[in-house]
Amino acid sequence: MNGALEGASGLAVLDVEPEEFNLELTLGCGQVFHWERSGAGYIGLMGEVPVYVEQAGPELRLTAGVEAVASRYFALDHPLEAIYASFPKDPAMNAALEFCRGLRLIRQPLWECVATFITSAMKQVPHITQMSHSLRRTFGSAVSWQTQTLHAYPTPERIAMASEADLRECRLGFRAKNLLGAARMIASGEVDLAAITRLEDEPALRELCRLPGVGVKVANCALLFAYERPRAFPIDVWIERILREIYFTRKRKVTVQRLKKFSESYFGPYSGYAQQYLFHHARKTWKLRGRQTA
DNA sequence: CTCCAGGTTCCGG
DNA sequence: CCGGAACATGGA
Numbered sequence: 001m002n003g004a005l006e007g008a009s010g011l012a013v014l015d016v017e018p019e020e021f022n023l024e025l026t027l028g029c030g031q032v033f034h035w036e037r038s039g040a041g042y043i044g045l046m047g048e049v050p051v052y053v054e055q056a057g058p059e060l061r062l063t064a065g066v067e068a069v070a071s072r073y074f075a076l077d078h079p080l081e082a083i084y085a086s087f088p089k090d091p092a093m094n095a096a097l098e099f100c101r102g103l104r105l106i107r108q109p110l111w112e113c114v115a116t117f118i119t120s121a122m123k124q125v126p127h128i129t130q131m132s133h134s135l136r137r138t139f140g141s142a143v144s145w146q147t148q149t150l151h152a153y154p155t156p157e158r159i160a161m162a163s164e165a166d167l168r169e170c171r172l173g174f175r176a177k178n179l180l181g182a183a184r185m186i187a188s189g190e191v192d193l194a195a196i197t198r199l200e201d202e203p204a205l206r207e208l209c210r211l212p213g214v215g216v217k218v219a220n221c222a223l224l225f226a227y228e229r230p231r232a233f234p235i236d237v238w239i240e241r242i243l244r245e246i247y248f249t250r251k252r253k254v255t256v257q258r259l260k261k262f263s264e265s266y267f268g269p270y271s272g273y274a275q276q277y278l279f280h281h282a283r284k285t286w287k288l289r290g291r292q293t294a
Numbered sequence: 295c296t297c298c299a300g301g302t303t304c305c306g307g
Numbered sequence: 308c309c310g311g312a313a314c315a316t317g318g319a
Binding site: 030117118120121122123124125127128174178212213214215216217218221234235236237238239279283 | 298299303
């Protein structure tokens with residue numbers, strides 16, 4: 001999984017087992033929203049670092065010099081085989097695993113992740129992507145890369161300086177007020193995202209929920225995608241549907257609280273990974289009322 | 295036109 | 308603790 005060498009194209013190469021890392025799944029499963037297809041791969045930013053990356057089987061080819069940053073961003077150190085071994089062996093989980101094998105939960109910058117999921121409320125993945133790009137172009141610092149200009153996610157300080165009307169220009173709707181409020185609390189030091197790293201799961205969740213627009217679901221997304229808490233289990237409309245229809249068949253009145261208790265005991269120490277696999281598999285294969293959701 | 299989307303918050307039983 | 312409603316916007 002390690003070992004870098006120069007390819008003929010000027011790109012660096014990281015050796016990966018195809019079954020242990022799948023770039024397309026990792027960037028396309030709805031955990032991160034700003035990567036754009038380019039040629040045979042993708043371009044985007046890992047924090048402030050511009051990266052082109054493509055995968056050809058066991059070769060992960062990427063911008064020379066970013067190997068260490070990318071290894072960390074893509075969480076190439078996560079023990080995928082052990083994670084898979086910990087999954088419950090039921091048909092739905094098995095199908096999700098076969099569909100998503102190689103998908104890794106990446107390590108996102110804290111604020112970028114929190115902010116993006118604040119804007120995600122009641123939005124489809126393509127819309128979240130649109131808002132992310134709009135915020136980046138409008139408020140983010142420009143990072144030139146070859147012939148293009150990419151934009152980093154705007155800092156809390158920069159967003160805190162904007163007005164709610166400015167943010168609504170990025171088509172945030174009612175989410176503008178929440179993003180602004182959260183940015184102000186962080187810019188003022190009232191909430192310290194870095195300090196939350198040192199808290200246990202429950203206190204970390206409580207602290208994140210102090211931010212406007214951050215409830216249990218968004219907080220769990222931040223814990224899972226940025227704070228490396230593999231037990232965090234975000235329950236959105238898709239996961240709720242999956243739990244009710246597959247794991248709680250023909251039971252009435254199952255509360256979200258019960259769903260949470262169940263997931264903690266049933267999916268094990270990497271329940272967050274299980275959650276993401278179930279989420280992505282369902283989203284790409286289930287058809288609602290004959291409507292194509294892919 | 296209608297329905298719904300990786301929710302949160304507030305308000306009344 | 309629970310269910311309902313409001314909240315913006317865009318794509319199917």
